[in-house]
Amino acid sequence: MYSSSEVRQCHLLFRSSSAPCCACIISVTRTAADPLLHTPEQEGITKTRLRLSTVLFVQKTPDLTTGLTFQKALLLYSYYFIKSMYLDSMSEGVLHESLARGQDALHFWQGIPTSAEVSSRFNDVTQPELLVTVVTARRYEGTDFHYLLQVMQQLDGILRGCGERRCAEVLVCDVESGPLENQDAKLLEPYFRVIRRSPREQLGNRDQVNTFEREKRDYVFCLRKGWELLKPKNIIVLEDDALPRLDFFKVVKDLLSRRFALHTLYIKLYHPERLQRYWNPEPYRILEWVGLGLVGATALLLILPYWNPCLFSFKLSTSHLLFFTLYFMVTAELLGRHYLLEVRRLSPQLYAVSPATECCTPAMLFPGNASLRVADYLDSSFCYKGNAKDIVLYQIARTTPGERSHSVEPNLITHIGAYSSVRVNPARPKLL
């Protein structure tokens, strides 16, 4: 058994030079208990041991994580993924990864000294080009995953990569207060500006409303408060389980430089991967599908004669074009639109913008003062199960004259929240 100071020393060593500590950790992890498997034999494991094993697991993961994420990215959303064979084990694997990252993030934030260099990120800027507000509520399940800390660690890393000129100001909007403290948000207080309601406002908000209405009111509060405090030129609102990808700010900057951004109510930066197929009907997606088929078929029919000179005398007809169009469409769907979209990550300019899709709001960009309009629109609606804030917002943008909304693809964030703070969670969450 290892004492916590040994573990801490090991952890710090690992940070500064990975090799020696990796060896020490790998030898230990083989015997460490797995905190995610609640088998009867493990019921007796003490809390300290659980914590220890998680810390050790964190250190073990870099190779495993990459491997698993690669497999997951390769298979999960494909038609060839055999759910009955792989879903359970893959879901467990991803939960382990996330738990490891959560514990890593916890140690990261616990270990940072509140030095001048770090706290300089707590800026007194007004009217920044971009404000990122992270909305966070206390979770009752999956607290060990520390989603908020993971997100903030990632944001911190990306912001450091921006160089001298900061890409964005960051606010954490903690919608809890009083006795129900959000410990993760508290831990971030020395490093980021954390905003909360006053206890009086909080009482009023929690008064007898359903979870979805409460979630909406919290969102409205965060939108307005961010605007009041900094008057930013643009706002992004991230939910606390929306992990930004490394090119996040580059793509956002490019989006904001495009003309359409001046006339949109919001730009969705995430849509669930499982809903990205051509077979999930969205009008623009059908157009994209047919267009892809036509371009592929035309290119093939033009190239074929050069490839095989005998075909120069062959007469090409509309039915050939139709056949190959269908052929390319079916091939694209069988390959998986989700995977084809990945090619767009080559450059921010290649990210596609289309009319907004309905589901989910984990990452939303509100250009200009659109956040204020959104806050007003949401304020005038009432949310309940089946009519959560994402549905309401979609309907508003569709039905209000003069308002438009957009989605960007591929996703700019990864949704890491296996446990919902709004809905009832299954005992063991699944990836699909």
Ligand SMILES: CC(=O)N[C@H]1[C@@H](OP(=O)(O)OP(=O)(O)OC[C@H]2O[C@@H](n3ccc(=O)[nH]c3=O)[C@H](O)[C@@H]2O)O[C@H](CO)[C@H](O)[C@@H]1O
């Ligand atoms: C990935 C995904 O599909 N997420 C969607 C899903 O959220 P989920 O069911 O995944 O819930 P979640 O736990 O991610 O919570 C969504 C957000 O609401 C915040 N929160 C939660 C409880 C509360 O009382 N107050 C509060 O502000 C929480 O901190 C988080 O930022 O459904 C929501 C609507 O219901 C939104 O459409 C989310 O985008």
